[in-house]
Amino acid sequence: MDWGTLQAVLGGVNKHSTSIGKVWLTVLFIFRIMILVVAAERVWGDEQQDFVCNTLQPGCRNVCYDHFFPISHIRLWALQLIFVSTPALLVAMHVAYTRHEKKRRFRNGEKIDTEELKNEKIHIRGPLWWTYTSSIFFRIVFEAVFMYVFYYMYDGYQMPRLVKCDAWPCPNTVDCFVSRPTEKTTFTIFMLAVSGICMMLNLAELCYLVIKICMKESRKTT
């Protein structure tokens, strides 16, 4: 189970999404997951090995690294991407349930073509609309929560070159130097920007769905 499997699972959801949903999925896979796998993981690969402290005291480096990097950026991004992708599974489950119901009706004697049923694109109406809209809402909430967690945990989005550490067993205050701080800052800002773009796309999709349903309701009343 890796990013490729997630792609296979979410690819199926793509069929029942709106156009904005499809664009969101493309941005997620190409500009976030792919960048994470192909580039960011290499940048953070040596983060503990090349975290150097100006001391000979054993254990000081470990303690300082743990103090300043409670959860690595890479792990936070992986968690964020998994949490942000999973609401789409609610939609997939709802669609599968709808199809299952139709198949059951077919078996009970109603005339429905099974092949057409498998390939049918189910429209975003009724209870599916509620499922789809709540999945977008949860996506937005997860994105915002993770962006705040990043900001809170690392005091902003910039990776400092030098951190001053005075945790035991370090003697007094010790200078510790982070590995590749500029490259890490660049990728943090890039991932933040794409996260922002994804949030905008989700908000746009939410507005589109809400407007669509309001217009449909007003047509029904007139």
Added chain:
Amino acid sequence: MDWGALHTILGGVNKHSTSIGKVWLTVLFIFRIMILVVAAERVWGDEQDDFICNTLQPGCKNVCYDHFFPISHIRLWALQLIFVSTPALLVAMHVAYRRHEKKRQFRKGDQKCEYKDIEEIRKQRFRIEGSLWWTYTSSIFFRLVFEAVFMYAFYFMYDGFRMPRLMKCNAWPCPNTVDCFVSRPTEKTVFTIFMIAVSSICILLNVAELCYLLTKFFLRRSKKAGNPKHHPNHENKEETKQNEMNELISDSCQNTVIGFSS
């Protein structure tokens, strides 16, 4: 999600590209992405480990490495390749949208729709005209812009395309000035020049494709202007259909020679 997945996605776009576009895609995958994965990543693999500074001062190596290599070449190339590949997805989305519209017309039973079944719509290759021409041309334009921007970023960040053997560093906490030695500078210079050369070839291919599309567009317009009374009547519609089929046949022969499987 890795380079293989990108290859699968872009392989689908290949079907709707011009011949120059297909050559560009081949060059991109074989001479850039493959070289990056198979060779360049090994060359730059030990770039920080074997970056050695002539000092015992802890932290000096980290700081000097960060000062001289703000973003590693490998990451810049990975970003460049991703940005340069993605405009092709605009074309893929436009084609998917057109297919969706035609399927909708087919399902409604529209008599204007000339397809016998839905499979034909799925396999149809769209010609690059009308709104698709604009999408395709803007995707090539964006490719050119991204290539140029990244080449400039490389030149600006590393003061040229050569990797020096020795760097003199005086960033804190290094004492005074410290000599730092780069790992594999000659090999890195060779690969940098190679990637720049292939990048330039890709730029030339994109410029050629842009000129080809513009020339085709203007020729078509001048033909229309030259025959203002031409109306597609019943007999001419069949001729046009036969011409389209002939083109499709000749193009599908080309596809089997150069194209990727979609």
